[in-house]
Amino acid sequence: MPLPFLAIVAAGFGFAALSPFLTKLFKNNVGWVMALFPLGIFAYLCTYLPIVLYEHPVVLRMAWVPSLGIDFSVYLDGLSMMMALLVTGMGALVFVYAGGYLKGDENLGRFYIFLIIFMTAMLGVVFAGNIILLFCFWELTSISSYLLIGYKHKYEDSREAAKQALIVTASGGLALLAGMVLIGQIGGTYDLYTLLQRPPTLFTTHDLYVPALLCLAAGAFTKSAQVPFHFWLPGAMAAPTPVSAYLHSATMVKAGIYLMARFSPIMAGSD
Numbered sequence: 001m002p003l004p005f006l007a008i009v010a011a012g013f014g015f016a017a018l019s020p021f022l023t024k025l026f027k028n029n030v031g032w033v034m035a036l037f038p039l040g041i042f043a044y045l046c047t048y049l050p051i052v053l054y055e056h057p058v059v060l061r062m063a064w065v066p067s068l069g070i071d072f073s074v075y076l077d078g079l080s081m082m083m084a085l086l087v088t089g090m091g092a093l094v095f096v097y098a099g100g101y102l103k104g105d106e107n108l109g110r111f112y113i114f115l116i117i118f119m120t121a122m123l124g125v126v127f128a129g130n131i132i133l134l135f136c137f138w139e140l141t142s143i144s145s146y147l148l149i150g151y152k153h154k155y156e157d158s159r160e161a162a163k164q165a166l167i168v169t170a171s172g173g174l175a176l177l178a179g180m181v182l183i184g185q186i187g188g189t190y191d192l193y194t195l196l197q198r199p200p201t202l203f204t205t206h207d208l209y210v211p212a213l214l215c216l217a218a219g220a221f222t223k224s225a226q227v228p229f230h231f232w233l234p235g236a237m238a239a240p241t242p243v244s245a246y247l248h249s250a251t252m253v254k255a256g257i258y259l260m261a262r263f264s265p266i267m268a269g270s271d
Contacts, residue, residue, distance in 0.1 A: 004044075005060065005074045005076075005127050006062070006072065008041055008044075008120075008123060008127075009120055009123065009124055009127075011037075012037075012116055012117070012119065012120030012123070013117065013120060015037050015116055016112070016113045016116040016117050016120070017113070019034070019109050019110075019112035019113045019116060020109030020110065020112075020113070021109075022034065022109075022112075023108050023109035023112065024109070028099075028103060029099070030099050030108065030112075031095055031096040031097070031098055031099015031100055032096055032099065034095040034096075034098075034099065034112055034116075035091075035092040035093070035095040035096045037095075037116070038087075038088040038089070038091035038092040038095060038119060039088070039092040041084075041088045041123070042085060042088040042089050042092065045081065045084050045085060045088065046085075048076060048081065049081065052076055052077060052078055052081050053078060053081075057075060057076060057077035057193070058074065058075070058076035058077075059073070059074070059075055059076075059129060059193045060073060060074040060129070061073040061074075061129065061191075064130075064133070068132075069184070069189060069190050069191075070130055070132045070133065070190060071129070071130050071133070071190075071191065072130070072133060073128070073129030073130045073133065073191065073192070073193075074127050074128075074129045075127070075128070075129030075192045075193050076127065079258070079261055079262060080126040080127065080258075080262075083122075083126040083254070083258050084123060084126050084127065086251065086254070087119060087122045087123055087126065087251050088119070088123070090245075090246060090251065091119045091246065091251075094115070094242050094245055094246040095112075095115070097242050097245065098111065098112070098115065098240070098242035101240065101241060101242050102240060102242070107151075111148075111151055111240070114144055114147040114148045114151065115148065115242075115243075115246070117140070117144045117147075118141060118144035118145060118148060118246075118247065118251075118252075119251075120140075121137050121138075121140035121141040121144055122137075122141055122251050122252070122255065123137075124136070124137030124140065125137045125138055125141065125255055125258070126258060128192070129191065129192045129193060130190050130191055130192060131180045131183060131184065131190050131192055131195070132180060132184075132190050134180070134192070135173070135176060135177050135180050138173055138176060138219070138223075138255070139170065139173045141169075141223075141252055141255060142165075142166060142169040142170045142173055142223075143166070143170075145165060145166075145169070145236075145247050145252055146162045146163075146165060146166040147162075148239055148240075148243045148247060149161055149162040149165050149236045149238065149239040149243065149247075150162030150163075150239075151239060151240055151243065152238070152239075152240070155238070157235070157238050158238045158239070160235070161232075161235035161236050161237075161238040161239070162236075162239075164231075164232045164235055164236075165232045165233075165235070165236050168222050168229055168231075168232045169222050169223055169232070171222065172218050172219045172220075172221065172222025172223060172229065173219060173222075173223075175214075175215045175218035175219050175222075176215060176216065176218065176219025176220075176259075178211075178215045179211075179212050179213075179214075179215030179216040179218075179219060182208045182211055182212035182215065183195065183203070183212050183216070183263075183266075183267075185208065186202065186203050186206045186208055186209070186212065187202065187203070187266075192262075195266060196265055196266065198266060200265065200266050200268075202266075203266045203267060204267075209267075212267070213267055216259065216260075216263060216267060217260075219256070219259060220255075220256035220257070220259045220260050221256060222256075223252065223253065223255050223256040223259070224253045224254070224255070224256030224257060225248075225253055226256065233248060233253070236248060
């Protein structure tokens with residue numbers, strides 16, 4: 001049962017809901033308080049390092065939509081561990097930075113809501129052991145990044161930049177969903193661990209391989225702002241600097257790289 005990791009995701013949304021109250025309570029020191037959450041997750045994940053690095057990946061499953069073969073499952077190996085530590089470690093630093101950068105902002109509590117939801121969504125992407133579940137969290141990163149980029153909603157350029165980023169990344173997400181469905185049809189399952197055990201030739205010789213690969217690449221390229229989908233990223237810098245530091249430098253644009261690295265053993269035909 002993936003209860004510890006399910007608890008992390010649930011706690012993320014719960015902590016986001018508490019953000020406005022914590023902002024009012026701790027005022028100028030709220031950044032340090034908010035940073036305790038990602039820092040705690042970082043420390044918890046470090047307890048899994050010996051298992052992941054020296055023994056075996058952590059694979060946990062809990063039925064979610066069994067009729068469709070969709071589980072709430074966790075797959076934690078070296079790659080996902082590295083990304084999770086990046087998300088939480090950089091998150092702790094950015095949370096502190098945001099408290100000082102937006103000091104006195106009347107909407108700081110709302111800002112932390114969006115930031116924590118984004119961090120939780122990113123953790124969901126790298127924890128996901130089911131590729132449909134991965135897609136769900138993938139799209140949540142697009143929605144939360146839209147809210148963060150458009151945080152200064154009184155300004156038209158912020159609203160336009162947020163809208164453009166959402167249209168591009170969400171459209172890529174729909175392509176990704178199609179790719180996930182195709183990969184599931186080829187591999188006979190949506191379970192990530194099982195798919196990675198399949199021989200690469202099962203995918204590379206299949207008639208659906210090229211469409212699945214193109215859909216997967218579209219999802220990764222739009223999220224990571226790669227050519228020809230790079231145009232949304234400069235406009236997204238209209239967001240507050242902590243957003244750019246976290247989303248566009250440290251985490252969200254890395255999600256596309258994570259996606260390609262995750263599926264490379266089967267889609268690139270190599271181990």
